[in-house]
Amino acid sequence: MFVFSSLTQLARSQSLYTPRDVKEAYKKGTRSPDGRPGPNYWQNKGHYEISVTAAPPDRTIRGFEKITYINNSPDTLIALDYRLIGNIHKPGAYRLGNTDSDYLTAGVHIYSYTENGEAKKLKPQDHDGTWKFIRLNQPLGPHDSVRLDITWHYTISLKSGREGMIDSTTYYLAYFYPRVAVYDDYNGWDHMDFTDEQEFYNDFNDYILHVTVPANYIVWATGDLKNPEAVLNPSCIKKLAASMKNDAITRIASPEETRTGKVTTQNTLNTWTWIASDITDVTAALSNHFAWDASSVVVDDATGRRASVQSAYNDTAKDFHRMVEFGKHSLDWLSHNWPGIPYPFPKTTIVQGYADMEYPMMVNDNTTDDPLFSRFVVEHEIAHTWFPFYMGINESRYAFMDEGWATTLNTSSASPIWEKKKPMTSTRTSGSTTIPSIPTQKKTSPSLLPPTRCAASAMATTPMANLPWPISR
Numbered sequence: 001m002f003v004f005s006s007l008t009q010l011a012r013s014q015s016l017y018t019p020r021d022v023k024e025a026y027k028k029g030t031r032s033p034d035g036r037p038g039p040n041y042w043q044n045k046g047h048y049e050i051s052v053t054a055a056p057p058d059r060t061i062r063g064f065e066k067i068t069y070i071n072n073s074p075d076t077l078i079a080l081d082y083r084l085i086g087n088i089h090k091p092g093a094y095r096l097g098n099t100d101s102d103y104l105t106a107g108v109h110i111y112s113y114t115e116n117g118e119a120k121k122l123k124p125q126d127h128d129g130t131w132k133f134i135r136l137n138q139p140l141g142p143h144d145s146v147r148l149d150i151t152w153h154y155t156i157s158l159k160s161g162r163e164g165m166i167d168s169t170t171y172y173l174a175y176f177y178p179r180v181a182v183y184d185d186y187n188g189w190d191h192m193d194f195t196d197e198q199e200f201y202n203d204f205n206d207y208i209l210h211v212t213v214p215a216n217y218i219v220w221a222t223g224d225l226k227n228p229e230a231v232l233n234p235s236c237i238k239k240l241a242a243s244m245k246n247d248a249i250t251r252i253a254s255p256e257e258t259r260t261g262k263v264t265t266q267n268t269l270n271t272w273t274w275i276a277s278d279i280t281d282v283t284a285a286l287s288n289h290f291a292w293d294a295s296s297v298v299v300d301d302a303t304g305r306r307a308s309v310q311s312a313y314n315d316t317a318k319d320f321h322r323m324v325e326f327g328k329h330s331l332d333w334l335s336h337n338w339p340g341i342p343y344p345f346p347k348t349t350i351v352q353g354y355a356d357m358e359y360p361m362m363v364n365d366n367t368t369d370d371p372l373f374s375r376f377v378v379e380h381e382i383a384h385t386w387f388p389f390y391m392g393i394n395e396s397r398y399a400f401m402d403e404g405w406a407t408t409l410n411t412s413s414a415s416p417i418w419e420k421k422k423p424m425t426s427t428r429t430s431g432s433t434t435i436p437s438i439p440t441q442k443k444t445s446p447s448l449l450p451p452t453r454c455a456a457s458a459m460a461t462t463p464m465a466n467l468p469w470p471i472s473r
Contacts, residue, residue, distance in 0.1 A: 021186040030185035042072040042185060045203055050177050051210040051271075054286060056169040056217075059156045061176060067148040069140075069180050077140040081189040082132045084108045085175035086154045088196050093129065096197040102159040110178065114149040130194035131181060150178050160354045161196075162364070163283075170287035172353050172364055173211075175200075182394075192396050199388075199395035199402075202280040209274040209282050215266050216258055218292060220312050220349045221284035222361045223276030231270045236263055243294035244308045249324050253292040255315050263292075276361070280389055283359040285351045291315045297328040299335040300342035307331055308347035317367040319374035323350045326375040327363075330382040333413040344390050350378055358384035358406075376410065383409040 018026075018033075025031040029040035047068040054061050071077055087093060090107040107128070113120050115137050122134065140146050156171055157164040163174035182190040182201050190201055211219045219231075228237045236252055243250045253263040264270055276282060291313055296306040309327040313320035327350055335342045345361050353364040358381040365381065368374045386409070388395050388402035395402050 025186040028185065040074075042074070043203065044072050044180075044183050045070045046180055046205040048177075048179070048205055048282075049208040049210075050282070051212070052173065052176065052284075053212040053269075054156075054171055054173070055214055056171060056286075056288070059158075059165065060153055061156055061171075061173065062153045063177055064151045065149070065177055067150070067180065068145055069148060070145045071140045071142060071183075073183060073185070074142050075183075076142065077136065077183065079133045079135045080140075080146075080148075081181040081183070081191050082134060083130065083175075083179045083181045083194075083202075084128060084132055085130055085194050085200075087128055087130050088194055089157050094193050094195055096195040100159065103157055103161075103164075105155040105157055108152055108154045108178065110150060110152045112149070112151040116147050131191045133189075133191075148180075152178060162355045162357045166285075166287075166353050169217075170285070170290060172283070172285045172351065172355075174283040174357075174359060174364075175281075176283075179205075190394075190396065194396075198399055200281070201394040201396045204278045204280060204392060206277045207275065207279065207282045209276075209284065210271050211274070211284050211286065212269050212271045213286050214269060214288075216261060216264055217270070217286050217288045218253065218258065218263060218290065218312070219272040219284055219286045220292075220310065220351060220362070221272070221274040222279065222282040222359065223274035224346055226273045226275050227271075231265055231272050233263060233265065240294060243310075244296045244306060247295060247297065247328075249293055249295040251291070252294050252310075255289045255291055258288060258290075279345075279360045280392065281360050283362045283364075285312060285349075285353075285362070285364070287312065289314070290352070291320075293321075293324045295324050295328060297332050299331055301336070305342065307343045307345065310347060310349040311351070312349065313352035313367070317352050319367055319369075319371040320350075320352050322371055323365075323374070323378065326350075326378050327382065329375075330379040330410075330413060333379075334383060334386070334409060338409060338412050339386055341386065341390075343385065345385065348382060348385070357381065358389075360385075360389050379413050380406055380410040383407075383413070 022031060026033060029038040030042065032038045048065060050063060050065040052061055052063040069080065084107070087107040088095065089103060089105040091104050109125060110122060113122055113134070118137060120137065136146065154176070160166050160172060163172050163176065165171055179202070182203050184190070207223065209221055209223065211221060213219060228240065232240070239250050239252050243252065257263050274282070292310065294308060294310040296308045299305060299307045309324050309331060311320055311323040311327070313323065327348055331343045331348065348361055348363065350363040350365060352367055354366055355364040356366055356377055357364045363378055363381040365374070365378055383406040384402060387393060387405035393402045
């Protein structure tokens with residue numbers, strides 16, 4: 001009894017390990033042990049206007065961007081760190097895995113760079129990796145901003161993973177633009193190499209994305225489509241608008257309609273414009289033969305707000321004919337049960353690719369022979385909306401946080417799958433996957449809330465309070 005009492009007392013007197021950089025953030029007042037932002041908390045931010053052009057089967061993607069980067073930190077920055085994720089495709093890049101020649105390209109080539117209107121010649125880029133420091137002409141002081149204009153191009157990879165060529169006229173564009181890396185209060189510049197294994201850490205930025213493609217190509221992307229009248233014919237505009245107001249699943253465009261010029265405006269080139277705010281990334285997919293379905297679901301009962309659920313796929317993919325249904329279930333369940341926070345974005349689009357990968361408002365998923373397994377995978381990717389995207393988790397350093405929570409959430413949301421099929425085996429293009437049975441989770445699971453919406457006492461009870469994530473709202 002004495003020994004047990006002593007051990008209990010010892011456990012109470014100990015606290016969770018806190019990394020040194022987080023302790024320093026506590027001292028500086030930018031973070032608090034209870035999980036809330038400290039009185040001196042800050043985040044840097046960028047306003048991006050990106051224009052990209054793709055003309056399949058030409059694999060060259062050309063881009064131009066205007067960035068206004070705002071330094072909200074108390075520090076004076078003498079250089080900016082840029083993320084060039086596309087350089088992971090260069091021969092000799094530092095990768096935690098093998099690849100083949102179809103994956104390799106020359107990487108990202110920047111051929112013009114302007115800082116506050118002043119052109120700057122960059123050093124040779126042959127040996128650039130997935131991040132690059134560029135010294136500023138003038139130091140960027142606290143609460144000041146700098147205007148950056150960058151023109152670049154790259155060759156899309158023949159091998160499609162998180163991004164790349166899905167087929168000769170279907171591309172998935174992800175991590176396709178140079179961006180300023182995160183400069184935060186506990187780690188300074190984030191210049192970890194991207195190795196094609198660990199994932200990402202980005203600021204909450206504002207984006208305007210223009211994607212220019214030939215006629216009869218449809219574009220799906222992060223954000224709200226702001227110019228449907230410029231790129232779609234009236235019947236498609238009407239169907240898309242109606243899908244955002246009701247539960248019915250609507251075929252917006254069939255492959256035959258696209259092929260015969262009944263979907264997009266018949267200009268030589270069409271520029272699709274998307275807008276998204278306070279978000280960590282943007283991606284886009286384009287095709288001239290994918291089917292396009294859409295519907296919507298109420299995600300916030302208090303306001304009646306609906307979120308659009310869309311899918312883009314080869315019509316031969318049987319599981320994708322139900323993908324909007326699967327996506328609606330995911331948004332509905334996660335918004336109303338666990339974590340119980342309304343889906344924070346206006347839409348999600350599920351694209352048939354090869355990655356089984358999440359992006360803000362976008363999913364790139366494989367097709368499988370088992371629709372239940374396909375549903376399980378897409379619900380996992382959509383669960384990532386909350387972790388890491390809504391919470392801004394540093395996936396590069398703390399991958400267990402977003403993958404752990406997404407797996408927990410989608411195991412709960414997919415409980416009917418386990419009731420129907422235990423275990424479940426699905427034959428996929430990458431092989432056979434067996435999923436063990438998992439007990440059903442009940443709706444009485446505790447809610448999770450972002451740090452800014454939680455009482456101090458609630459956040460103090462969770463070990464997540466001692467781990468660094470940016471607080472966005």
